[in-house]
């Protein structure tokens with residue numbers, strides 16, 4: 136086997152390294168900076184040039200080497216390269232070639248272009264390791280152009296009604312995607328957790344609109360009709376209430392389900408995900424030409440059964456990863 | 468149905484009551500009267516006849532979506548709503564037709580006369596002419612159960628505003644057993660005679676739970692107290708030589724409780740009573756356990772044996788109509804005096820019993836009486852202001868329920884199951900057990916009582932502590948102790964533990980208690996002894 140599934144994570148015996156390990160190891164190849172993939176405590180890290188700044192910001196002073204996309208490198212008996220996964224800026228699929236047998240660990244991915252992340256590239260392989268966060272036929276994402284229309288329409292409506300728009304989105308990826316989709320209607324205010332990530336991304340050249348950091352001293356009434364972007368857990372908090380009359384929203388793939396949106400008691404739910412939807416997963420897998428598919432975090436058993444019926448040699452892999460969550464805590 | 472879909476979106480896309488009412492009001496001001504009538508019907512629980520069974524709908528939707536049926540069935544519990552699941556899996560449509568709501572309903576009702584192939588073709592054709600939101604609404608109409616984010620109360624308020632009428636008046640007009648086939652928008656909402664339908668009930672006046680000490684209500688002499696009975700609220704109407712019994716949920720229960728027909732022998736025509744339907748032990752002159760009444764509730768017609776075993780009475784507490792006149796505006800004490808004149812002294816054969824007032828001089832004395840509620844087969848006390856009119860709906864101020872504290876037991880969680888609809892991605896349904904020696908004996912399920920945050924916390928825990936999966940149910944490591952509150956306990960041969968609880972819920976997460984300190988099976992049997 137080119138890659139094995141061990142209690143520490145996905146392991147490559149030929150190169151003696153792990154991919155997104157969930158327990159401390161010597162050498163970790165990291166697909167992207169989300170906390171469940173880029174964990175603390177490994178000896179040496181390797182990631183893309185584009186993912187490295189956020190990882191340094193989050194993990195501190197660790198031993199981190201970085202490499203450009205699509206660049207082949209030799210690690211022991213394995214040839215390794217990183218390829219865009221379209222999940223968040225800097226995210227990658229990791230291709231591992233051992234003696235001509237090619238495996239790809241996709242990490243988290245999505246196939247539609249969000250206008251911000253490096254666009255997903257299908258990589259031909261023999262075995263493909265896929266996530267399954269939204270692997271049910273009820274998940275079909277709204278087109279990016281329509282999302283833009285909805286988001287800006289909601290903002291305009293709120294401005295006309297004298298309300299602030301407050302949207303909950305995770306700090307790496309989703310928040311910037313929201314910003315990139317906004318028209319130039321008014322000021323964009325960001326919670327500190329998000330503005331810190333913005334600063335890192337701007338420094339590496341990711342084009343983002345101007346934003347205002349909200350601090351304890353910020354006069355929140357000085358920005359009528361503003362768009363406020365904060366982590367989901369801040370919606371409805373004392374922090375958010377200080378903005379006065381407001382309409383609230385979440386941006387998440389889970390907003391496709393009315394029940395979940397209603398349970399979170401926000402006014403609007405925008406169906407915006409960093410993960411692939413049902414058609415996306417199926418197209419991505421077909422495009423790899425892989426015969427073997429390993430299914431990690433999400434609706435693993437349902438999706439594995441479906442893939443088997445489609446003729447794939449599919450297997451469930453238990454992992455330490457987390458799907459997209461609305462709950463307090465880190466994004467995935 | 469584009470305007471109806473727009474209304475739905477407006478209601479669904481806000482959590483603010485005023486915005487919902489405003490959207491509904493705008494709809495009532497502009498829509499076709501035939502669509503308005505159906506909208507009123509749908510939001511007051513009058514659904515069209517189900518034209519296609521859901522098994523067929525599921526298989527047609529799966530077929531059209533190009534997925535196997537098992538995959539549809541796996542997706543459904545995660546979405547939590549059949550109409551929505553179907554709408555989501557169907558392939559996307561570019562554009563859609565604009566047929567009015569009442570025409571879509573007529574379209575669906577015409578299906579009942581067709582064979583299966585014709586129905587399938589018609590429904591697949593309809594799905595092809597609707598966008599995702601319209602499909603969801605179309606499927607909701609098709610599968611019945613139209614709860615979409617606005618209550619009957621708010622719908623009524625919007626309708627009252629749109630037609631410049633009093634809300635209580637409109638509430639009254641919308642009661643009774645009309646259907647969109649038997650009335651028009653004009654005759655139902657705009658015409659001025661709510662008694663045109665002789666079976667039409669008055670809106671029930673509903674009490675709030677007491678929030679403060681009764682002393683805050685003012686002088687005791689302004690108030691009257693009675694037991695809060697543990698039965699079914701009922702409104703008995705005697706008009707035109709016939710009788711009608713309505714539940715609080717506006718279900719006509721007349722045939723379920725044939726005993727009450729005899730009320731016509733004892734009371735004059737043009738009488739409407741508010742009271743509690745109770746299974747009654749005539750010999751002991753006290754209510755039978757609620758389980759006896761439960762046997763009656765489930766049955767549309769009643770076998771003789773059950774009629775003898777669990778006879779019912781109406782324990783009357785208010786008079787709403789006297790000699791054909793609506794007397795709801797009179798003070799409670801006056802209505803009550805008239806009621807007593809009718810009910811007191813009726814022969815034992817009459818299915819009517821007065822719900823007596825409880826004498827008390829001060830609030831402390833009443834508080835002590837309240838402690839004896841369970842001995843009197845009551846759930847607590849009702850307090851009503853002597854000078855108050857009979858209002859419509861749940862209104863604060865004049866009627867209060869003052870229930871006794873629930874019974875509680877500390878139990879260990881042993882199984883978890885995920886919720887539906889709003890709570891589809893959380894574990895919300897749990898099974899609890901008590902100790903019998905070293906063994907944990909399951910004795911109740913409970914669903915409610917925790918905050919969303921607590922549900923999320925316990926969900927994360929369940930995922931990490933699953934021992935085994937049985938379909939949607941997971942057995943979990945016995946660890947967490949919860950205080951279970953309940954209103955009553957009964958013997959139940961159907962349950963493995965031999966007991967059944969009434970209204971069990973999680974009242975406290977006892978994070979302070981190790982599992983060894985949960986209650987025992989002996990404790991549970993002890994409670995059955997005392998309260999069963």
Ligand SMILES: [Zn+2]
Nearest residue numbers: 169222243467
């Ligand atoms: Zn991620």
Ligand SMILES: [Zn+2]
Nearest residue numbers: 243456457467
């Ligand atoms: Zn992930």
